[in-house]
Amino acid sequence: MMNSSIYMAQIAVPIGGAALTLLVGAIKPRLRPAFAFLVGAATACLTIITLAGAGSPGRFVIPWQGVLNEFSLSPDGLSAYIAAAAGVLGCLILLYSARYMEHEEGLTRYYALVLLFIGAMIGLVTTDNLLVMYFFWETVGLCSYSLIGFNYDNPDAAKAGLKAFITTKIGDVGLLTGIMTLYVSTGTFNIFEIIDAAAGGAIPAPALSLAGFGFLMGAAGKSAQVPLHVWLPDAMEAPTSVSALIHAATMVNAGVYAIARTYPLFSEVAGWTTAVTWVGAITALLAACMALYARDLKRMLAYSTVSQLGYMMFGIGVGGLLASQFHLLSHAIFKALLFLCAGAVIHEVHTRNMDEMGGLGRKMPVIRTCYLIGVLALAGVPIFNGFWSKDMLFASALHSGNIVPLVFAVATAVLTVIYSLRSYFRVFTGELSAAGEKAHQSPPSMLLPLVLLAVGAVTSWLIIGIYSATLHQTGLIGEAISVGHLIHETVQSTALLLSLLALFLGGAVVFSTRKAKTAAAPSGLALWAGKGFGFDQFYLALLNGAYQVAGAVISTYDSISNWVGKAAIFLTVGFGKTLRNQNIGDLNKNLLWLVSGIVIIIAIVCVKRG
Amino acid sequence: MNLAVNWVWMLTAIVVIAGLGIFCIVTRRNMFRMLMGFTMLTKAVTLAFVTGGTLWGQPGLGQTLAIIVIVIEAAVTAVGLSMIVNIYRHYGAVNTNQIKRLRG
Numbered sequence: 001m002m003n004s005s006i007y008m009a010q011i012a013v014p015i016g017g018a019a020l021t022l023l024v025g026a027i028k029p030r031l032r033p034a035f036a037f038l039v040g041a042a043t044a045c046l047t048i049i050t051l052a053g054a055g056s057p058g059r060f061v062i063p064w065q066g067v068l069n070e071f072s073l074s075p076d077g078l079s080a081y082i083a084a085a086a087g088v089l090g091c092l093i094l095l096y097s098a099r100y101m102e103h104e105e106g107l108t109r110y111y112a113l114v115l116l117f118i119g120a121m122i123g124l125v126t127t128d129n130l131l132v133m134y135f136f137w138e139t140v141g142l143c144s145y146s147l148i149g150f151n152y153d154n155p156d157a158a159k160a161g162l163k164a165f166i167t168t169k170i171g172d173v174g175l176l177t178g179i180m181t182l183y184v185s186t187g188t189f190n191i192f193e194i195i196d197a198a199a200g201g202a203i204p205a206p207a208l209s210l211a212g213f214g215f216l217m218g219a220a221g222k223s224a225q226v227p228l229h230v231w232l233p234d235a236m237e238a239p240t241s242v243s244a245l246i247h248a249a250t251m252v253n254a255g256v257y258a259i260a261r262t263y264p265l266f267s268e269v270a271g272w273t274t275a276v277t278w279v280g281a282i283t284a285l286l287a288a289c290m291a292l293y294a295r296d297l298k299r300m301l302a303y304s305t306v307s308q309l310g311y312m313m314f315g316i317g318v319g320g321l322l323a324s325q326f327h328l329l330s331h332a333i334f335k336a337l338l339f340l341c342a343g344a345v346i347h348e349v350h351t352r353n354m355d356e357m358g359g360l361g362r363k364m365p366v367i368r369t370c371y372l373i374g375v376l377a378l379a380g381v382p383i384f385n386g387f388w389s390k391d392m393l394f395a396s397a398l399h400s401g402n403i404v405p406l407v408f409a410v411a412t413a414v415l416t417v418i419y420s421l422r423s424y425f426r427v428f429t430g431e432l433s434a435a436g437e438k439a440h441q442s443p444p445s446m447l448l449p450l451v452l453l454a455v456g457a458v459t460s461w462l463i464i465g466i467y468s469a470t471l472h473q474t475g476l477i478g479e480a481i482s483v484g485h486l487i488h489e490t491v492q493s494t495a496l497l498l499s500l501l502a503l504f505l506g507g508a509v510v511f512s513t514r515k516a517k518t519a520a521a522p523s524g525l526a527l528w529a530g531k532g533f534g535f536d537q538f539y540l541a542l543l544n545g546a547y548q549v550a551g552a553v554i555s556t557y558d559s560i561s562n563w564v565g566k567a568a569i570f571l572t573v574g575f576g577k578t579l580r581n582q583n584i585g586d587l588n589k590n591l592l593w594l595v596s597g598i599v600i601i602i603a604i605v606c607v608k609r610g
Numbered sequence: 611m612n613l614a615v616n617w618v619w620m621l622t623a624i625v626v627i628a629g630l631g632i633f634c635i636v637t638r639r640n641m642f643r644m645l646m647g648f649t650m651l652t653k654a655v656t657l658a659f660v661t662g663g664t665l666w667g668q669p670g671l672g673q674t675l676a677i678i679v680i681v682i683e684a685a686v687t688a689v690g691l692s693m694i695v696n697i698y699r700h701y702g703a704v705n706t707n708q709i710k711r712l713r714g
Contacts, residue, residue, distance in 0.1 A: 587706040592636045 004058035007073040007126055010046035010083065014039060014090075014119030018112040025108030033098035036111035040091035043118060047080070047087030050126075054080035055473035059128075072129050072190070077470030078325065079125035082257055085332045086125075089249035090118035092449035096340055097241045099443045100347060104239070110150060114245060117143035121250035125257050130179045130189045137175065137222070137254060141168050144251050148238040157237035164231040171221015171228050175258070178214030181207050195265050205269075212266035215258055216275060223255025223309045226283040230535050232306055233290075236298040236352075240343025243298060247305045248336035256312045256328055260321055264476070267319075277317025281405035281412075284310030286533060288415035296352045297342050300423055304378060305335055307412060311393055314409055320396025322468055322477045327389035329467070333460050334377035334386055337453035341371040344446055345427060348439035354423060359432035363439040368428045370450040375424045377457040379417040379506065380499055387499065388461040388486065394495035410498050417506025425510070461486075620661040628654035641694045641704045645687065652683040 017039030024035045054077045062071040075083060094114060101110060120143060124136035142165075149161025179189070185203040186194050197203060203211075219225065224232035232252070236243060246252060259276060266272045284307045291303035308331045315324030344367050345360060346352055361368040377384035380391070390413065397406040441447075465482040472480040481489070490496055582589065627650055634647025656676045663672010694704060701709045 588636050588639065595632050595636060 004060040004073070006046060006050060007058075007060040007075055008062075010043060010050060010087065011073070011119050011123045011126070013046060014043045014087075014115045014122070017043075018115035018119065021112040021115060022108060025112075029108070032107050032111050033094075033102075036115060037091070037094045037098060039115055040087075040094040040118065043122070044084075044087040044091040047084040047122065050075055051080050051084050051470075055470045070129055070189070071127075071132055073123075073126045074128040074192075075126040076476075077467070077472075077474035078260060078476055079257070080470070081325070081329060081467060082125045082253055083122040085253070085329055086118055086121040086249045089332060089336050089453075090114070090245065092452060093241050093245050093249065093336065093340070096244075096343070096446050096449045097239075099446050100241050100343055101239060106150070110147070110239075113143050113146050113150075114242070117147065117245060117250050121254065124254055128191050130182065130191055130194075132189075133191075133258075134176065134179055137218075137258075138172065140251055140254060141165060141172070141222075144168075144235070144246055147242040147246070148235045150239055150242060151237070154237065160231075160234040160237040164235050167228055167231040168221040171218045171255075174214040174216070174221070175218025176214075178211040178218065181211040181214065185211075191261060191265075198265050208266065209269050209272070212262070212269040212272045213275070215262050215266065216272070216279065219255030219259045219313070220279060221255070222258070223252050223313070224283075224306045225255070225279050225310065225313060226286055227535065229283060229287065229306045230539060233294075233299050233302045236296065236302050240298065240339055240346060243302070244336045244339035244343065247302070247339060248332040252305060252309055253328055253332065256309060256316070256324065259313065259316050260325055260476075263316055263321060273317050273319070275317075276313055277402055277405050280310045280313030280315070280317055281408035282310070283307070284314060284412040285408045285415075288412045288419070290533065291419045292415055294419075295354055297346065297354050297357070297423065297427065298339075298352050300354070300419060301335070301338055301342060304338075304416065304420065305331075307416065308335070308378075311390065311409065311412070314405060315393045315396060318393075318397045318400040318402045318405070320393055320400075322471055322481075323389060323392035323396045325471070326461075326464065326467065327386075327393055330377065330385040330389040330457075330460060333453055333456040334374045334384070337370060337450065337457055338374040338378065340446075340450055340453065341367050341374060344442045344450070345371075345439075347442070349433075349435040351435050354426045356433055356435045357427045358430045358436065359428070360436050360439055361428035362432065363436060364428075364441055366447050367442065367450065370454045371428065372424055373454045373457050375420045378420045379503065380413060381503060382499075383458065385457055385459075385461040388464070388490065391490050391493070391495050391499050392486075394498050395489070395493050398493070398495055398498075406498075410502050413499065413502035414506045414509075417503055418509050421506070421510045617661070617665055620657065624654045624658045624661065627651075627657065639706050641697070641706060644706075645690050645694065648690070649683065649687060652679065652686075656680055656683070 017036070020039075021032060021036055025032055054075055057074050057076050057080075060073040094111075097110070097114070101107060104110065117140065120136045120139035124133055124140060127133050127136065145161045145165040147161075148164050149158045151157045152161075182194050182203070183189055185207045186197040188194060188197075194203075198208060217228075221228045232247075235246060238246070287303045287306035287310060291300050291307060294300035294303055308327070312324045312328050312331070315321075315327060345357065345364070348364070349357055349360070351357070373384065377386035380387045394406065394409065397403075397409060462483055464486050465480070468477065468480040471477045582593070631647045631649070631651030631654060634650060635644050638644050638647060656679045659672045659676040659679060660669075661672070663669045663675070697709060698704050703709055
């Protein structure tokens with residue numbers, strides 16, 4: 001137990017900082033990066049302090065009768081670590097942004113939105129009230145929309161922002177349906193009370209089922225799962241620091257978090273875990289295929305994020321909550337590292353196309369090393385954090401007997417090794433490209449976050465002992481495991497063989513094709529994968545069809561209303577003309593009406609009297 | 611009882627005279643003719659008073675009213691004639707088609 005007002009502080013500091021950034025931007029624009037970094041650092045400290053009490057959290061409550069029901073925060077093991085990831089990575093990204101973004105316009109907007117983003121993400125995971133969660137969920141969506149479209153005068157960026165917003169909104173419909181269904185069934189928004197009520201059988205099965213799949217839909221939108229993954233690759237139009245923020249610290253973790261949080265609630269729903277497993281497995285494999293053929297460095301990293309998020313979903317589906325959340329943390333670290341390295345490279349060579357890069361390793365040795373560490377972690381090479389968590393995922397799948405999805409996952413691992421190592425070779429080795437001539441080492445304030453993250457990517461798995469203990473205290477997993485236990489388990493398990501097999505296969509493909517300098521022109525399936533398996537075209541065709549139908553309906557309606565309108569005009573004009581002829585000031589006519597009036601009055605009197 | 615027969619004939623005469631007068635007012639464009647129509651209408655009214663007075667057993671009252679109506683009608687006709695003369699002086703016309711202009 002600790003003073004629970006710290007929970008409020010870790011949300012209030014970044015969000016208040018976002019508001020103050022506007023003030024700083026108006027008074028002393030030069031101080032914006034420093035101010036934002038200080039706020040970020042304070043937030044990071046607060047989230048780390050919160051970790052200490054995450055095992056038995058206190059509860060911070062503002063009884064807020066009315067709009068948001070009850071504003072309550074209760075960061076348990078599950079949420080405190082995601083909040084800490086958001087806070088710490090956000091802080092490093094803010095440090096990196098100071099130099100990376102220094103020549104951009106609209107920095108006040110940038111820093112305010114990044115801080116709001118971090119604050120909203122921390123709020124999203126630490127609250128135990130679903131309605132408050134939904135509020136922060138939408139705030140996160142809003143921030144991502146604004147930051148993806150940061151360069152709003154670039155039409156691609158504006159479109160990408162809108163696409164992200166609309167696609168995630170489609171998922172949000174499901175999430176809101178889920179939340180409302182749960183509220184109607186139980187009369188409370190508190191997730192823990194809802195879980196207790198469901199355990200007591202208070203929620204009818206169809207309602208629980210509807211809510212479960214609604215949550216899955218919302219998570220698929222936020223965490224970019226098939227078929228709602230299309231927004232994430234396009235979100236690469238954002239500045240790279242924002243990509244790192246979205247991919248590692250905030251946004252995409254929200255969906256995985258929501259599924260992990262509601263796992264105790266929905267795990268008994270028929271078909272739910274199967275659906276989560278398959279959504280994850282299919283997403284992982286499809287996205288890995290797309291990443292294999294991506295030429296844009298950031299796009300490749302984006303597909304790899306989709307793929308890794310698929311792993312996390314897959315992990316929850318097969319019951320490996322610890323493995324999934326552990327992979328989330330590992331992924332957050334190495335993906336932030338990869339993105340920040342990619343940003344540093346793109347900053348120097350002014351292109352995102354990997355074909356135009358090459359041989360940058362000599363020019364940027366530190367970044368080369370950091371990127372290599374990130375790639376090895378992504379590929380799941382032993383010792384790096386990605387290896388341990390991925391291995392745990394495989395072990396969970398084996399344990400639960402989901403063999404077919406596991407095959408998908410292992411195939412994904414092979415592809416991951418291929419595309420990640422290949423990207424390293426394409427960017428940093430070989431002959432120096434024309435674009436890289438003028439490249440030079442990044443400034444220290446950009447290198448520091450990279451080095452810290454690289455250290456994290458190598459060592460973060462060592463926290464498994466504390467992390468699993470916290471999750472165990474929270475009651476989400478059966479037993480805690482220590483580091484020694486983890487190593488022991490990993491070495492003995494069959495899953496290790498799968499991991500090594502994937503590494504070996506992937507490595508063999510990479511090194512055997514490395515000499516072939518000119519890659520064969522992609523054809524058939526490869527071409528299709530390179531174009532993202534036609535999801536975009538399909539959605540475009542779908543929208544097109546919908547527009548056509550709507551257009552036909554509207555045009556029919558239009559012609560009908562046109563006729564109605566014409567008839568109305570005809571009648572009105574005719575009536576008007578008739579009336580006008582009665583009022584032309586003709587004395588005789590006026591008298592005729594006068595007499596007619598008198599006659600009518602007399603007639604009425606006669607009828608009444610008689 | 612001749613009275614009943616008279617009543618029908620008288621009423622017919624009143625309606626015919628009034629109808630002619632109204633017809634004259636509504637259809638004629640010459641203001642003198644309209645005034646004539648108006649005079650015919652008042653004649654029908656006068657006749658109606660006399661007939662009514664006789665019919666309801668108060669012939670004195672009816673005839674008195676008839677005299678009053680004749681007097682008033684004469685005065686109204688005189689005023690009307692003087693207006694027509696003035697209008698003629700102003701517009702140079704007695705046809706209502708030609709004196710539609712509202713502003714003097």
